[in-house]
Amino acid sequence: MRLKNLNIKKINLNDVDKSYSGQDILMKLGELYQFESGIYGYGNLWTKLERTVEDIIIEELDNVGCIQVEFPKLQPKKIWDKSNRWDTYTKDGDIMFTIKNNLGEYGLAPTAEECATLFGANRLTSYKNLPATYYQIGEKFRKEIRTRGYLFRPRTFVMMDAYSFDKDEDGMKKSYELMHEAYLNIFKRLGIKIMPTVSDNGVIGGSVAEEFQAATDLGEDIVLFDEAQNLGINKEVLEFENKEEYLKQLNIKDINSLKEYNAVELGNNFQLGTKYSESMGLYYIDENGENKPYYMGCYGIGLGRIIACLIENNIIKAEEKIKGFSLPYAIAPYKVHIIYNENNKQEAENLYEELTKNNIKAIIDDRENLTIGNRINDVYVLGTPKMIVLGNKFNNINYEVENTKDSSKTIIKKSEIVEYFKTI
Numbered sequence: 001m002r003l004k005n006l007n008i009k010k011i012n013l014n015d016v017d018k019s020y021s022g023q024d025i026l027m028k029l030g031e032l033y034q035f036e037s038g039i040y041g042y043g044n045l046w047t048k049l050e051r052t053v054e055d056i057i058i059e060e061l062d063n064v065g066c067i068q069v070e071f072p073k074l075q076p077k078k079i080w081d082k083s084n085r086w087d088t089y090t091k092d093g094d095i096m097f098t099i100k101n102n103l104g105e106y107g108l109a110p111t112a113e114e115c116a117t118l119f120g121a122n123r124l125t126s127y128k129n130l131p132a133t134y135y136q137i138g139e140k141f142r143k144e145i146r147t148r149g150y151l152f153r154p155r156t157f158v159m160m161d162a163y164s165f166d167k168d169e170d171g172m173k174k175s176y177e178l179m180h181e182a183y184l185n186i187f188k189r190l191g192i193k194i195m196p197t198v199s200d201n202g203v204i205g206g207s208v209a210e211e212f213q214a215a216t217d218l219g220e221d222i223v224l225f226d227e228a229q230n231l232g233i234n235k236e237v238l239e240f241e242n243k244e245e246y247l248k249q250l251n252i253k254d255i256n257s258l259k260e261y262n263a264v265e266l267g268n269n270f271q272l273g274t275k276y277s278e279s280m281g282l283y284y285i286d287e288n289g290e291n292k293p294y295y296m297g298c299y300g301i302g303l304g305r306i307i308a309c310l311i312e313n314n315i316i317k318a319e320e321k322i323k324g325f326s327l328p329y330a331i332a333p334y335k336v337h338i339i340y341n342e343n344n345k346q347e348a349e350n351l352y353e354e355l356t357k358n359n360i361k362a363i364i365d366d367r368e369n370l371t372i373g374n375r376i377n378d379v380y381v382l383g384t385p386k387m388i389v390l391g392n393k394f395n396n397i398n399y400e401v402e403n404t405k406d407s408s409k410t411i412i413k414k415s416e417i418v419e420y421f422k423t424i
Contacts, residue, residue: 022311038155048333324380
């Protein structure tokens with residue numbers, strides 16, 4: 001990418017929000033735009049990073065046999081009436097945005113259990129069709145009264161939501177465990193240390209629920225975590241009357257042995273049982289020709305929260321002042337940022353073309369009338385993990401590749417630069 005085309009704004013890092021520095025940097029650059037509280041437009045960097053996260057999720061879910069589909073974002077009230085959840089989401093919980101006109105009453109999807117159940121029942125008419133898991137990735141809408149932390153708690157966000165269908169409870173549990181392992185693989189590839197956490201099933205329903213929490217000082221949840229078991233419990237559960245049931249799931253006898261973390265929830269899974277199939281009157285035909293309810297699970301991952309977490313957890317400071325952020329190399333949409341002075345402009349162009357030709361995503365700073373120092377500062381506000389500066393010290397023999405996270409440097413021969421980036 002040519003930086004001149006990105007049209008980023010000049011910013012003062014002294015004015016950056018100290019709590020949510022990474023996202024505020026993108027706001028000030030113009031790479032995030034807030035139309036209203038909790039409603040955002042996304043620039044090139046965020047969009048490219050979202051596609052990377054999406055591709056990882058798709059690969060891992062496809063690997064365990066899930067099928068990608070798409071459900072409507074505009075959902076008619078009548079399908080929510082079938083599950084008896086319309087009032088729960090529009091009156092009691094006041095979660096759903098609604099639309100009423102001469103065509104009827106509709107809701108903007110905060111989730112898709114009703115759509116998924118109808119869609120699945122239409123295809124999965126026999127026990128021979130089961131099990132099956134469908135997933136989609138798209139925008140969701142929730143009537144958050146108190147938006148917080150930019151993309152940590154907005155009103156619109158991109159989410160992966162999946163729905164499994166099985167013949168019986170044992171099958172449901174197997175699908176649930178399969179998704180649990182897929183989630184662990186997803187977060188491992190994203191470079192996020194995740195804490196699987198027993199949690200409340202809330203308005204989704206069902207008997208068993210778990211959250212996938214990422215430790216961060218910015219998190220509004222508190223997780224009590226058992227490092228040995230790699231399992232935790234949301235501290236809010238301790239306020240419930242049936243808290244002993246949750247502790248029993250973890251085989252926890254002494255909560256004082258658990259380590260406490262501030263955390264943000266990036267994903268959640270639910271064992272729904274027959275809640276939706278029975279309430280909506282949707283069944284499959286079993287081996288004996290009888291109607292039986294589907295045993296279902298539902299699963300969600302918030303892509304916006306993942307990206308926000310990645311950015312905020314990789315902030316760079318110099319003497320306690322915010323310098324920018326540096327994305328993990330494996331998921332960064334642009335791997336290296338090329339900076340040059342006028343004497344080395346052609347050499348920089350040659351390097352950019354060679355890297356691009358070899359499918360190594362690079363940024364070249366081709367803006368005019370800026371000092372080397374100004375250009376270097378902007379590398380950090382775009383989060384690029386590697387930087388090459390072709391300045392007065394460039395000897396036309398070797399490239400000095402700097403790691404923006406820790407300022408470490410590696411000298412690479414010009415003839416080996418492509419291989420270097422291919423083998424990182």
